[in-house]
Amino acid sequence: MQKRAAEQGTIVIELENVAYSYGGGELLSSVSLKLAPGSFHFLTGPSGAGKTTFLKLCYGALVPTAGQARLFGQDVREMTRDDIALVRRRIGVVHQDCQFLDHLSMAENVALPLTVSGHDPNSEQQNLTELLNWCGLTPRANALPPELSGGERQRAALARAVIMSPDVILADEPTGNVDWEMSQRLLQLLVELNRMGKTVMIATHDLGLIRAAKQHVQARVLRISNRRLQLAGADL
Amino acid sequence: MSLRDQIMALLSGDGSADRVVPPSGFTAHLTLFAAGVMTFLAVFALALSLATGRLADRWGDELARASTIRISAPPDQIQAQTEAALRVLDTTEGVSSARALTTDEQRSLLAPWFGANVPVEALPIPQLIEVIETSDGFDSAGLRLRLSAEAPGAVLDDHTRWRRPLVAAANRLRALGFLSILLIGGAMAAMITLAANAALAANAQVIEVLRLVGAEDRYIARAFVRRFTLRTATGALVGMLLGIVAILFLPSAQEEGGFLTGLGFQGGQWLWPILLPPVAALVAFLATRRAALRVLGDLT
Known part of the structure; x- marks a missing residue:
C-alpha cells in the first residue's frame, strides 16, 4: 500500500487554494494542504466551521467550487464517478x-x-x-x-x-458518541494503524483526545477558523 | 463491459450484489403482478394478430382466385346460356376451371335463408357458375364482353368489390394487434421504470453507504436490475402460461370459420407466446438499468 502511494508521488491528498460554497457565501476559502503518507493529523474547529465539508473534499464526495483537489495525483474535477469509487477503496472513511x-x-x-x-x-x-x-x-x-x-x-x-x-483513513468525530474510555480505545486503534504506515486524519472538537494522542504519536493539528485552515500551535 | 457481458453477468448471477439491497415484499409483488397481467394481455394481442393474419391470407388467397357467374334468364333459356357461358370460359385464358353448381349445392347455399327443403327447381333462381382462376388471373372486362355476346343473362362477379375491404380490414386488425403488443411492452417498461425509481428512492441510504465503501455504479445498478429482471421474467412466465391456457379453452373454430372462434394459434405459431417472457425480461433489464444509472448519475 505504501509503495502504491509512493509511486504516485509522495502526496496522497493535495488541496490547492480550495474554496467551497454551498451557495450563499463561502464556507471554506483559500485552503491548501498536502497530506504526506504516514502523517497523522487532527482537524479541529467549532461546530459548523466546515470540518465535515473539508473531509468530504478530501475523499471526493464534494468537488471544490474553486481551486484544485488532487487525490493520489488525480484532479477530482477530471474524475468520473467510478474513478471516485475506486479512490474510496484506498481512502477509508469513518462517518460521523x-x-x-x-x-x-x-x-x-x-x-x-x-x-x-x-x-x-x-x-x-x-x-x-x-x-x-x-x-x-x-x-x-x-x-x-x-x-x-x-x-x-x-x-x-x-x-x-x-x-x-487503505492508504488513508479519514475519521469524522469518531469519538462523538462514546465515553472517554471507549474514545481512548478507538484512538489507540488509529494510532496503531498510523504506525503501520497509514495516513490518518481525525476531525474532532475534543481537545482532550488530541492531548492524549500527542503522547503516543507525532500529530499535527489543523484548525478551521474564519473559513481558513491554519496549523495550530504547540500551545494547544 | 458491453451490454452483452452485463446480461451474461446478470444471468450467471451475483448473489452478493443481490444481498446488499434489502428485500422489499410489496413492490416485488406489484412488479410480478404487472408483468404477469401485461404478458397475459400480450398473449391475446398476439393471438388476435396471428388469427387475423391467417384470415387475411386465406381470404386474399381464396377470394382472389374464385369468381362467380350468375345467369339470370327465362327458365327455358337457362340451360342453353349456362352451356354457352361454360364454352366461353373453356376458351378464356386465365381460367383454370369452371363448373356449374349442382342443384344440391345451390340448395345448401340457400338453406340458411329458406330452410333445407326448398324446392329449388320451382323457383326462378339464377344458375351459378364457379370460376377458378389460374395464378395469372383473367381479363374480366374482356370476359364480360364475350359473355354478353354469347349468354346475355350472365353476370360476372369477380369478388374484388367486396373482397378488398375485407382483406384490408383483416390486415388492419393484424396491424392493430401488433401495435397493441408494442403498447403493452411500452406500458410494462413504464411501470417497471416507476417501480425501479420507487425502489431506488426507498434505498437511497443503501446506495449512499455502498458508494461510501467504493461500490461502482455498475455494481449498485446490477443489484436492482437483476432483481427487477428476474421478477418480471417470473411474472411474465406465469402470465404467458395462463394466457395459453385461456386460449386453449376457447371453443374451437366451427366449419363456418367464424372469425371470433378462430382466435388462437396454429402449429408453429404456438412458439410465439414462448418468446414473450424473455422479451419482457429484456424490457425490464433495459428499463431498470436506464432508471438506475440515471438516478445514480444525479447523486454525488
Whole structure:
C-alpha cells in the first residue's frame, strides 16, 4: 500500500487554494494542504466551521467550487464517478453518523468494501476475523447494526474503513458518541494503524483526545477558523 | 463491459450484489403482478394478430382466385346460356376451371335463408357458375364482353368489390394487434421504470453507504436490475402460461370459420407466446438499468 502511494508521488491528498460554497457565501476559502503518507493529523474547529465539508473534499464526495483537489495525483474535477469509487477503496472513511446496511449482520457490513470491490469475502475470512478481534467486536459479529451500542457502531465503522487496507483513513468525530474510555480505545486503534504506515486524519472538537494522542504519536493539528485552515500551535 | 457481458453477468448471477439491497415484499409483488397481467394481455394481442393474419391470407388467397357467374334468364333459356357461358370460359385464358353448381349445392347455399327443403327447381333462381382462376388471373372486362355476346343473362362477379375491404380490414386488425403488443411492452417498461425509481428512492441510504465503501455504479445498478429482471421474467412466465391456457379453452373454430372462434394459434405459431417472457425480461433489464444509472448519475 505504501509503495502504491509512493509511486504516485509522495502526496496522497493535495488541496490547492480550495474554496467551497454551498451557495450563499463561502464556507471554506483559500485552503491548501498536502497530506504526506504516514502523517497523522487532527482537524479541529467549532461546530459548523466546515470540518465535515473539508473531509468530504478530501475523499471526493464534494468537488471544490474553486481551486484544485488532487487525490493520489488525480484532479477530482477530471474524475468520473467510478474513478471516485475506486479512490474510496484506498481512502477509508469513518462517518460521523456511521451508516450501515441494517439488514446485513455487522460482520457482513465490515466486509462490505470487499464485497463491492469483487473480492471473495470467504477467502478473506481470516483477515475479517482478526480485524473484528482487534476491534473487540468478535462477540457481536452476527448482530444487526441497530442492535449495536454507540461504541460498537463506531468501532465497526472503523473496521469497515480499514478492511481494504487503505492508504488513508479519514475519521469524522469518531469519538462523538462514546465515553472517554471507549474514545481512548478507538484512538489507540488509529494510532496503531498510523504506525503501520497509514495516513490518518481525525476531525474532532475534543481537545482532550488530541492531548492524549500527542503522547503516543507525532500529530499535527489543523484548525478551521474564519473559513481558513491554519496549523495550530504547540500551545494547544 | 458491453451490454452483452452485463446480461451474461446478470444471468450467471451475483448473489452478493443481490444481498446488499434489502428485500422489499410489496413492490416485488406489484412488479410480478404487472408483468404477469401485461404478458397475459400480450398473449391475446398476439393471438388476435396471428388469427387475423391467417384470415387475411386465406381470404386474399381464396377470394382472389374464385369468381362467380350468375345467369339470370327465362327458365327455358337457362340451360342453353349456362352451356354457352361454360364454352366461353373453356376458351378464356386465365381460367383454370369452371363448373356449374349442382342443384344440391345451390340448395345448401340457400338453406340458411329458406330452410333445407326448398324446392329449388320451382323457383326462378339464377344458375351459378364457379370460376377458378389460374395464378395469372383473367381479363374480366374482356370476359364480360364475350359473355354478353354469347349468354346475355350472365353476370360476372369477380369478388374484388367486396373482397378488398375485407382483406384490408383483416390486415388492419393484424396491424392493430401488433401495435397493441408494442403498447403493452411500452406500458410494462413504464411501470417497471416507476417501480425501479420507487425502489431506488426507498434505498437511497443503501446506495449512499455502498458508494461510501467504493461500490461502482455498475455494481449498485446490477443489484436492482437483476432483481427487477428476474421478477418480471417470473411474472411474465406465469402470465404467458395462463394466457395459453385461456386460449386453449376457447371453443374451437366451427366449419363456418367464424372469425371470433378462430382466435388462437396454429402449429408453429404456438412458439410465439414462448418468446414473450424473455422479451419482457429484456424490457425490464433495459428499463431498470436506464432508471438506475440515471438516478445514480444525479447523486454525488
